[in-house]
Amino acid sequence: MLQxxxxxxxxxxxxxxxxxxxTTIVLTAFVLAASCFLLLSTRTVCKLVExxxxxxxxxxxxxxxxxxxxxxxxxxxxxxAPWSRVRSIILPITLSKSMLPxxxxxxxxxxTLCQFKSHQSVLRDDGNLVLDTSSCNEELDADTxxxxxxxxxxxxxxxxxxxxxxxxxxxxxxxxLPPLTGTQTTSPLGCFVTRPTPDTIRLVDQIAAIWTLPSxxxxxxxxxxxxxxxxxxxxxVLCTTYRQRNAIAAxxxxxxxxxxxxxxxxxxxxxxxxxxxxxxxKVLDTPELAQSARDLARYSHFExxxxxxxxxxxxxxxxxxxxxxxxxxxxxxxxxxxxxxxxRSALTTIYWKLLGPLLRKMDAANALLCLRLxxxxxxxxxxxxxxxxxxxxxxxGRRLFPLFLFVVPTLPFFAMHVSxxxxxxxxxxxxxSLSLGLFLRGRRCEWSGILIGLTGAFxxxxxxxxxxxxxxxxxxxxxxxxxxxxxxxxSVGAAATYxxxxxxxxxxxxxxxxxxxxxxxxxxxxxVGGGMGMPQSLAGELNDPTVLIIICVVIAAVCIAIExxxxxxxxxxxxxxxxxxxxxxxLAAAFxxxxxxxxxFQLYTSVPNVISSIGIREYxxxxxxxxxxxxxxxxxxxxxxxxFWSGFGWHDCFFASWVVRLLAGVSGIGLLAALVSVxxxxxxxxxxxxxxxxxxxxxxxxxxxxSIGVRGNIPNVHGRYLTGVYMLLLSVAWAGFSPAIWxxxxxxxxxxxxQSRRLRTALELLITWSALAAGGFCLYMAxxxxxxxxxxxxxxxxxxxxxxxxxxxxxxxxxxxxxFFAGPGWTIRDIAPRPAYILALAACIFFALVAAELLVGLPxxxxxxxxxxxxxxxxxxxxxxxxxxxPSIAMLRRWTKPAALAxxxxxxxxxxxxxxxxxxx
Numbered sequence: 014m015l016q017x018x019x020x021x022x023x024x025x026x027x028x029x030x031x032x033x034x035x036t037t038i039v040l041t042a043f044v045l046a047a048s049c050f051l052l053l054s055t056r057t058v059c060k061l062v063e064x065x066x067x068x069x070x071x072x073x074x075x076x077x078x079x080x081x082x083x084x085x086x087x088x089x090x091x092x093x094a095p096w097s098r099v100r101s102i103i104l105p106i107t108l109s110k111s112m113l114p115x116x117x118x119x120x121x122x123x124x125t126l127c128q129f130k131s132h133q134s135v136l137r138d139d140g141n142l143v144l145d146t147s148s149c150n151e152e153l154d155a156d157t158x159x160x161x162x163x164x165x166x167x168x169x170x171x172x173x174x175x176x177x178x179x180x181x182x183x184x185x186x187x188x189x190l191p192p193l194t195g196t197q198t199t200s201p202l203g204c205f206v207t208r209p210t211p212d213t214i215r216l217v218d219q220i221a222a223i224w225t226l227p228s229x230x231x232x233x234x235x236x237x238x239x240x241x242x243x244x245x246x247x248x249x250v251l252c253t254t255y256r257q258r259n260a261i262a263a264x265x266x267x268x269x270x271x272x273x274x275x276x277x278x279x280x281x282x283x284x285x286x287x288x289x290x291x292x293x294x295k296v297l298d299t300p301e302l303a304q305s306a307r308d309l310a311r312y313s314h315f316e317x318x319x320x321x322x323x324x325x326x327x328x329x330x331x332x333x334x335x336x337x338x339x340x341x342x343x344x345x346x347x348x349x350x351x352x353x354x355x356x357r358s359a360l361t362t363i364y365w366k367l368l369g370p371l372l373r374k375m376d377a378a379n380a381l382l383c384l385r386l387x388x389x390x391x392x393x394x395x396x397x398x399x400x401x402x403x404x405x406x407x408x409x410g411r412r413l414f415p416l417f418l419f420v421v422p423t424l425p426f427f428a429m430h431v432s433x434x435x436x437x438x439x440x441x442x443x444x445x446s447l448s449l450g451l452f453l454r455g456r457r458c459e460w461s462g463i464l465i466g467l468t469g470a471f472x473x474x475x476x477x478x479x480x481x482x483x484x485x486x487x488x489x490x491x492x493x494x495x496x497x498x499x500x501x502x503x504s505v506g507a508a509a510t511y512x513x514x515x516x517x518x519x520x521x522x523x524x525x526x527x528x529x530x531x532x533x534x535x536x537x538x539x540x541v542g543g544g545m546g547m548p549q550s551l552a553g554e555l556n557d558p559t560v561l562i563i564i565c566v567v568i569a570a571v572c573i574a575i576e577x578x579x580x581x582x583x584x585x586x587x588x589x590x591x592x593x594x595x596x597x598x599x600l601a602a603a604f605x606x607x608x609x610x611x612x613x614f615q616l617y618t619s620v621p622n623v624i625s626s627i628g629i630r631e632y633x634x635x636x637x638x639x640x641x642x643x644x645x646x647x648x649x650x651x652x653x654x655x656x657f658w659s660g661f662g663w664h665d666c667f668f669a670s671w672v673v674r675l676l677a678g679v680s681g682i683g684l685l686a687a688l689v690s691v692x693x694x695x696x697x698x699x700x701x702x703x704x705x706x707x708x709x710x711x712x713x714x715x716x717x718x719x720s721i722g723v724r725g726n727i728p729n730v731h732g733r734y735l736t737g738v739y740m741l742l743l744s745v746a747w748a749g750f751s752p753a754i755w756x757x758x759x760x761x762x763x764x765x766x767x768q769s770r771r772l773r774t775a776l777e778l779l780i781t782w783s784a785l786a787a788g789g790f791c792l793y794m795a796x797x798x799x800x801x802x803x804x805x806x807x808x809x810x811x812x813x814x815x816x817x818x819x820x821x822x823x824x825x826x827x828x829x830x831x832x833f834f835a836g837p838g839w840t841i842r843d844i845a846p847r848p849a850y851i852l853a854l855a856a857c858i859f860f861a862l863v864a865a866e867l868l869v870g871l872p873x874x875x876x877x878x879x880x881x882x883x884x885x886x887x888x889x890x891x892x893x894x895x896x897x898x899x900p901s902i903a904m905l906r907r908w909t910k911p912a913a914l915a916x917x918x919x920x921x922x923x924x925x926x927x928x929x930x931x932x933x934x
Contacts, residue, residue, distance in 0.1 A: 085164040124160075188205070232276070267428075282932070288349055295354075319662070406454045436476070452687075458511075463518045486707070637712075655673055661927075683750050719734065
């Protein structure tokens with residue numbers, strides 16, 4: 014044992030000092046820093062921090078022209094108190110062009126010498142005009158209304174307007190246009206941005222105050238430090254050669270994320286969390302805990318913040334409780350009420366009762382935080398178990414890290430909050446990992462039957478939505494029968510082990526004879542029996558557990574006989590099954606490829622949030638059609654897509670639509686890659702198709718169940734209820750990016766010759782030059798007359814240089830190609846671009862797109878020039894990947910894990926930063 018430990022330490026030391034280890038650490042640190050920088054500078058986050066739109070319904074007010082490039086309009090200002098803390102004024106604007114250079118912008122107050130000026134040099138459409146107020150902070154009186162005149166002078170032809178809400182807003186301090194009549198109120202349009210409170214108020218002080226827990230002043234930094242340490246530990250272990258590295262890394266990374274969300278998300282701001290916490294108090298029969306929850310809701314300003322995306326918990330709210338914890342039943346809107354967990358989840362109810370001796374000694378804040386942290390620990394164990402299952406099922410060359418658990422920002426959020434969904438998420442984590450492991454394995458696995466059964470029982474006991482996952486279980490079982498048709502190596506014992514184990518896995522349900530889950534199964538069996546024409550008296554017997562056991566035994570015997578009989582089929586049956594599987598996978602890949610391309614240009618009907626206007630049947634049709642475009646580049650559907658990828662809190666704080674489109678579209682590309690990878694392996698094609706079909710059928714069942722049982726006019730089909738569908742699809746989709754699923758073998762070492770290395774360098778130079786020329790042409794087509802508005806260098810000059818020099822460079826490349834051709838032994842692998850070059854080029858393109866987003870707006874540029882921004886780059890990239898795919902994938906193998914770690918860091922740093930800004934300003 015000592016020798017093994019010494020060897021492990023040597024391997025760890027060698028990894029840290031090796032180029033790969035150093036590259037991993039440096040790359041991760043760079044990406045973390047870059048993601049923080051981008052978050053501070055992107056348009057979406059700047060809008061979140063600096064502006065507070067009063068309503069989503071806005072209309073432009075054009076400014077009066079007072080010259081060729083000068084505009085003015087009267088305004089009224091009701092100044093807030095304390096005025097000394099106001100640092101700037103934000104006015105939403107709209108322009109006739111995507112970008113206009115600004116000469117001056119001045120806001121003059123009548124009766125005073127004060128003038129608020131802007132320091133901006135460029136204005137962007139759908140952006141803001143920022144006016145500095147520091148020159149007059151001491152000369153004005155708070156709680157006073159002033160008449161003012163806004164004057165704007167531009168450096169280029171164009172028009173400018175202010176954006177204001179259509180309906181007046183009763184805000185105590187507003188910036189608005191003067192009333193048109195004596196009775197009309199001022200229309201607000203903008204906001205005041207105040208300076209931070211004194212330095213003694215820190216973020217940890219706000220977190221401690223919103224939790225009413227002074228100890229969080231040191232627990233929160235400790236949690237952040239532990240999370241960073243766990244994340245670094247997971248990334249380091251992931252790059253070692255230790256056998257169980259994936260399980261340890263998955264557990265460490267998931268624990269780091271879950272405890273971060275548990276502390277940073279304010280109390281009761283997770284979906285339905287106050288309702289479920291009141292259920293905790295009821296299950297434990299502790300009314301004092303329920304009263305403590307109401308006090309916590311008042312001190313954390315729950316009612317003021319939730320469903321109000323512009324409300325923050327600021328320093329002035331500390332130790333100033335809100336008048337009411339939540340709305341009383343007499344008021345309209347959402348009402349907090351005990352969720353009745355006994356009728357929702359038997360497993361969650363028992364779990365809370367087991368924690369009763371601990372929770373009864375705590376107040377609401379400590380009990381809530383304790384439950385969140387415990388849920389996070391259990392989810393980390395589920396992630397580690399999932400990684401172990403993948404390692405046990407997959408062949409040695411295909412043992413992948415479960416990346417799908419760490420690319421969705423909301424998964425650790427759903428897994429830690431106080432709800433029965435925490436247990437459901439743990440079951441889905443294991444189910445997704447199990448599905449991925451079987452897909453990577455391809456062939457049959459007898460002992461997987463009992464694992465599938467236990468996972469299904471666990472999910473059903475955790476949530477009634479778990480019943481829809483029987484669709485996935487049914488398809489996985491059918492997939493085994495299809496694989497048996499193409500495999501002769503089977504026996505009665507192997508088939509019996511699987512099918513008896515599958516049905517025996519559901520035996521834990523019999524431990525809860527009075528559980529709502531078992532009653533649900535019985536009622537479903539009665540309905541099925543009645544639908545098949547069974548007499549009512551006989552159908553009622555299906556509710557009896559003994560009858561259910563007998564039915565399960567009969568089903569197991571029938572399935573054993575069917576599998577054994579199919580496996581004894583002739584060669585024609587095996588060939589027919591394999592051919593059908595390959596053709597089905599190919600057709601699915603073609604359909605998905607067409608859908609991915611189609612959704613980039615087509616607007617889809619979104620699922621409405623009111624069902625009465627269209628009816629239940631049409632509502633279900635729209636939602637079911639939306640399922641088939643979940644992992645595409647379509648405009649995100651708020652109910653089905655936005656609320657899954659970025660539905661933090663009460664679905665009032667979403668990522669920008671382009672972020673969701675990017676995450677969903679990239680996942681769709683991964684699913685397409687997975688489908689392409691199985692076109693020569695029928696057994697894996699069957700596994701993949703069964704996973705996809707089971708996930709989609711489960712989603713359809715969820716939509717039908719919720720739509721039929723909806724109360725009132727507000728349906729409840731949203732992304733959180735579709736987590737099972739996403740987990741199954743994402744598990745195989747993100748595996749599609751791994752080179753391991755294409756070959757499953759390590760490539761033989763290959764040393765390029767001197768001539769091939771020169772060719773590779775020449776090819777990289779050609780690609781770089783082409784990218785520069787294409788980028789310059791795209792900017793020129795987007796209407797960028799100048800390189801930057803502040804530099805008088807026309808864009809046409811460098812673009813002309815690119816255009817003239819590109820043919821010369823291409824001729825030089827071809828000359829090099831002809832001169833250094835290596836003869837018959839030359840292969841395309843020798844000249845494939847290096848992984849470092851590919852990553853560097855991708856990073857440059859990413860930063861160029863960010864700059865375009867900040868300065869001109871990518872969505873507008875893409876709409877105006879879809880051919881140059883979408884079609885042409887996509888075609889060129891696809892052709893390049895098809896040409897260089899095998900060698901590039903082989904060489905990118907060692908970069909897969911560092912890149913995955915960096916991507917996960919970006920995603921969750923962004924989401925945590927967004928949540929901190931959302932709740933604390």
